[in-house]
Amino acid sequence: MSRAEARRQAERLSALGRSLFFDSSLSPSGKLACSSCHDPAHGFGPANSRAVQMGGGDLQQPGTRAVPSLKYLQAVPPFTEHFHDSEDEADESIDNGPTGGLTWDGRVDRGADQAAIPLLSSFEMGNRDAFEVARRVLTAGHGKEIAAIAGSSKAAADPATVYRIALKALEVYQQDYRTFYPYSSKYDAMLAGEAELAPAEARGLELFNAPNKGNCASCHISKRGNDGTPPQFTDFGLIALGVPRNRDIPANKDPAYFDLGLCGPLRNDFLKREDYCGLFRTPTLRNVALRQSFFHNGAVHSLRDAVRFYVERETRPELWYPRKADGSIDKYDDLPERPKANVNMDAPFDRRAGDAPALTAAEIDDIVAFLGTLSDGYRPAK
Numbered sequence: 001m002s003r004a005e006a007r008r009q010a011e012r013l014s015a016l017g018r019s020l021f022f023d024s025s026l027s028p029s030g031k032l033a034c035s036s037c038h039d040p041a042h043g044f045g046p047a048n049s050r051a052v053q054m055g056g057g058d059l060q061q062p063g064t065r066a067v068p069s070l071k072y073l074q075a076v077p078p079f080t081e082h083f084h085d086s087e088d089e090a091d092e093s094i095d096n097g098p099t100g101g102l103t104w105d106g107r108v109d110r111g112a113d114q115a116a117i118p119l120l121s122s123f124e125m126g127n128r129d130a131f132e133v134a135r136r137v138l139t140a141g142h143g144k145e146i147a148a149i150a151g152s153s154k155a156a157a158d159p160a161t162v163y164r165i166a167l168k169a170l171e172v173y174q175q176d177y178r179t180f181y182p183y184s185s186k187y188d189a190m191l192a193g194e195a196e197l198a199p200a201e202a203r204g205l206e207l208f209n210a211p212n213k214g215n216c217a218s219c220h221i222s223k224r225g226n227d228g229t230p231p232q233f234t235d236f237g238l239i240a241l242g243v244p245r246n247r248d249i250p251a252n253k254d255p256a257y258f259d260l261g262l263c264g265p266l267r268n269d270f271l272k273r274e275d276y277c278g279l280f281r282t283p284t285l286r287n288v289a290l291r292q293s294f295f296h297n298g299a300v301h302s303l304r305d306a307v308r309f310y311v312e313r314e315t316r317p318e319l320w321y322p323r324k325a326d327g328s329i330d331k332y333d334d335l336p337e338r339p340k341a342n343v344n345m346d347a348p349f350d351r352r353a354g355d356a357p358a359l360t361a362a363e364i365d366d367i368v369a370f371l372g373t374l375s376d377g378y379r380p381a382k
């Protein structure tokens, strides 16, 4: 294939992917498109404040996790258990542990494989199988484009080909940089020397970076890579934060049910790895101010509270966790007893009950102001 032809092929796939992404006729309910949960006006995250969304043929089947943003996923590396950052390549012994992969637990690497999950999940779009998806894609009128992409007029007669091309098209659409990774935030403008942060935003950035204050940048990286790539505000590591159990998630009505991320149950290749229980992928903080539910289980509903969690988890645990029958605090209550040992203790979590918090209320406000500079679509006031 010539370069021009390859480009044309990518454009065809992207255009098809775009129309599939917004097409609710791909779901049996006729009501759910990818965009129903991943709304472009909210950084391709959810438009509402629900912890989890409803899906399935009757739109009554609740999900178990908060809907992540689809922006900046191009930078997520494939899942690996032993990540060696190219920036510390000189030291081969630095093993950053489980890193990367798509979804909160990193269980797929490619956008095409990821797209199959919601199309077939009984609590998301709810198709029975690939054949049903293929039939819906054709009914929606995409047979001709599929034939053009496959380079064969017979392609539309083969459901496996239709399905494969539809998944690929969704992947290619989500790689369109203008839509999915424009780097058009105020922070990017500041890095380019085209904007200045307001005083509160600048203070917030400093607190975000400072190891003895927020220490946020140790996981949510705020500086450019050595090769000049813009900051992603994540190191893609899978980490256990011990976020409180969200009692609004119907699955959590069963006290024996735990969403343990890397060790299952949605992911099933590490079910025996207790040291992996409770680990979820560090999300980018780009566009985080557009969200109304935070963390993998959507347990927190304001950005300020999300920042406050880091400050108070160890110093004021009674504000975050319920009490057990004996009156003691049920810390990290969304984890069974043994995996509680996996919970991360780095700063700002390196404190004890009663210690001074790492950030004052005013400093938390500053960090929230700074996080607001990470939303795309910044236009300097003239």
Ligand code: HEC
Pocket: 021, 032, 033, 034, 035, 036, 037, 038, 053, 054, 055, 063, 065, 066, 067, 068, 069, 070, 073, 101, 102, 103, 104, 105, 111, 114, 115, 118, 119, 123, 124, 125, 170, 266
């Ligand atoms: C009913 C709501 C819903 C619908 C519809 C939906 N998604 Fe999602 N999406 C989610 C949730 C929830 C997650 C997190 C899943 C997990 O971690 O297991 C997710 C995760 C993803 C991710 C991984 C994001 C990351 O941070 O790694 C991608 C990519 C994605 N969805 C694309 C799509 C595409 C493409 C469609 C349409 C074919 C779609 N989604 C339809 C709810 C939805």
Ligand code: HEC
Pocket: 208, 214, 215, 216, 217, 218, 219, 220, 237, 238, 239, 240, 241, 242, 243, 280, 281, 282, 283, 284, 285, 288, 291, 293, 294, 295, 296, 297, 303, 306, 307, 310, 344, 346, 347, 348, 367
């Ligand atoms: C040790 C690594 C680490 C540090 C330090 C850290 N984070 Fe996080 N952050 C994570 C992980 C992992 C998650 C996802 C955890 C989950 O959902 O279970 C997360 C999630 C978040 C979220 C929710 C994003 C979303 O899309 O739901 C926000 C907001 C956030 N972090 C802000 C901060 C701020 C502000 C700081 C500093 C005060 C900070 N983080 C420090 C690892 C870290």
